[in-house]
Amino acid sequence: MFNMIIGLTGTLGAGKGTVVEFLKKKGFKHYSVREYLNKILIKEQKKLTRENLVNLANKLRTENSPSYIVEKLFEQGFKKNKNIVIESLRNLGEIEALRRKKNFKLISIDANPRIRYTRIKKRNSTTDKIPYEKFLEQELKELNSNNSNEQNLFASMQIADYKIRNNNSKKELEKTLNKILKNIKYKKPKERKEKKFSAGILSDIQIKEKRKEGKLSITPFDINCLQPASYDLHLDNQFKIFKQHEAEIIDTKKPVKEIMKDVTINSEESFILHPGSFALALIKETTGVDNKHVGRLEGKSSLARLGLIIHTTAGFLDPGNSLQLTLELFNASPLPIKLYPGMKIAQIAFEELQQECEKPYGKNHGSSYYKANKIQESQMYKNFKKFNKKTGLYNPKNSN
Numbered sequence: 001m002f003n004m005i006i007g008l009t010g011t012l013g014a015g016k017g018t019v020v021e022f023l024k025k026k027g028f029k030h031y032s033v034r035e036y037l038n039k040i041l042i043k044e045q046k047k048l049t050r051e052n053l054v055n056l057a058n059k060l061r062t063e064n065s066p067s068y069i070v071e072k073l074f075e076q077g078f079k080k081n082k083n084i085v086i087e088s089l090r091n092l093g094e095i096e097a098l099r100r101k102k103n104f105k106l107i108s109i110d111a112n113p114r115i116r117y118t119r120i121k122k123r124n125s126t127t128d129k130i131p132y133e134k135f136l137e138q139e140l141k142e143l144n145s146n147n148s149n150e151q152n153l154f155a156s157m158q159i160a161d162y163k164i165r166n167n168n169s170k171k172e173l174e175k176t177l178n179k180i181l182k183n184i185k186y187k188k189p190k191e192r193k194e195k196k197f198s199a200g201i202l203s204d205i206q207i208k209e210k211r212k213e214g215k216l217s218i219t220p221f222d223i224n225c226l227q228p229a230s231y232d233l234h235l236d237n238q239f240k241i242f243k244q245h246e247a248e249i250i251d252t253k254k255p256v257k258e259i260m261k262d263v264t265i266n267s268e269e270s271f272i273l274h275p276g277s278f279a280l281a282l283i284k285e286t287t288g289v290d291n292k293h294v295g296r297l298e299g300k301s302s303l304a305r306l307g308l309i310i311h312t313t314a315g316f317l318d319p320g321n322s323l324q325l326t327l328e329l330f331n332a333s334p335l336p337i338k339l340y341p342g343m344k345i346a347q348i349a350f351e352e353l354q355q356e357c358e359k360p361y362g363k364n365h366g367s368s369y370y371k372a373n374k375i376q377e378s379q380m381y382k383n384f385k386k387f388n389k390k391t392g393l394y395n396p397k398n399s400n
Contacts, residue, residue: 004184005105006084006086006104006107007094007104007105009106009156010110010157011111013111013115014109014110014111014116016109020087022177023085023177024085028083030084030085031073033086033090050130051138054141057069057151061093062149062150065093066093066094070094073086090153091152092148092155105162106156106160106162107160108160108163109163109166113139120135162183164176200351201296201350201351204228207350215293216289216290217287217289218287225344231347232300233283233285233344233345235342236324237265237267238264238281238374239263239265239281240262240263240279240280240281240375241277241278243261246259252381254381256377260280262375263279267342270338274331275334275335277331278329278330280375281327281339282326283326284342286323287317288323290319291319294319295348295350296351297310297325297327299347300345306337307331307333307334307337308329308330317348318361319361321360321361321370322371323370324372325346325348326369
């Protein structure tokens with residue numbers, strides 16, 4: 001329900017914009033008939049001239065109703081706001097429609113023509129670039145009309161609850177406005193405390209909704225793989241293993257590409273992971289999240305009970321990234337485990353951040369695994385390019 005609706009009518013350059021800014025500071029939400037018309041003209045690729053604005057407004061009212069524009073603004077959502085200022089009312093039908101709402105007051109504002117013309121020249125608007133004589137001529141056309149669908153600025157100003165003559169300073173105008181607010185017993189609404197954000201794992205319903213909204217992605221997507229609070233992921237046919245007989249040690253300061261071997265199998269074959277062995281593998285699906293969500297890779301209970309660990313420590317999908325996740329497989333059982341391309345291997349859960357991150361994961365941050373679609377071996381060595389003697393830390397960029 002509204003606390004207050006204030007309508008503004010008045011001549012061009014009288015100071016309606018200044019009144020709007022004053023009321024916005026008092027907690028009012030601003031809506032403008034003129035801005036509504038501007039958007040339509042832009043969409044129709046027409047020039048933003050004063051004449052086009054008037055003609056469009058008259059056309060909309062004639063084809064629909066005198067109160068049409070105001071009613072359309074209501075549909076756009078300003079009825080949800082408690083304190084409202086509506087600028088550029090110039091038709092009696094619009095004002096009558098607002099009179100039917102509770103707590104509506106109309107303020108008209110006017111000033112000496114020469115003062116108003118000086119003001120509009122300063123703001124340098126496209127619709128205001130006209131000679132003084134043209135300015136007066138156009139205004140005369142807008143002041144009166146016997147057609148209820150057309151602008152009738154004079155009649156609108158005459159029925160105002162409060163009339164302001166704004167020939168003086170901004171300070172004087174604000175003083176007058178304060179008196180009006182006091183007279184109508186306006187009270188600034190108390191600011192509501194924002195509800196605390198309750199972070200949590202997304203449910204199956206939320207995963208479907210967020211996916212439709214483009215906030216997270218799973219490709220390919222199969223509804224049958226959707227769990228109550230996660231999505232099942234499948235094993236691809238790409239693996240990487242260490243050449244343990246060709247290397248004596250893993251040096252974290254050096255690339256490991258030369259001491260790893262690519263293994264690709266077909267869909268009918270299996271990959272055997274021996275007890276105590278480690279291998280990198282690839283998820284078949286591409287998963288992604290926007291800047292306000294993360295993904296958490298988790299194992300499958302049935303495989304965990306066989307001794308298979310699907311990620312040694314890393315199982316995180318960063319905000320802003322989209323890729324085929326790499327698995328760090330380890331066999332903790334006493335027996336070899338056969339793995340098959342296309343089998344369910346993991347599940348991913350999604351969470352929403354309290355607010356969108358400032359710097360999402362990406363190339364500009366030295367991110368090592370951005371949009372990867374193949375297995376990438378460790379890029380840890382990149383972190384050793386610089387050493388800070390003061391802190392004793394290696395940390396040139398946000399590499400992973």
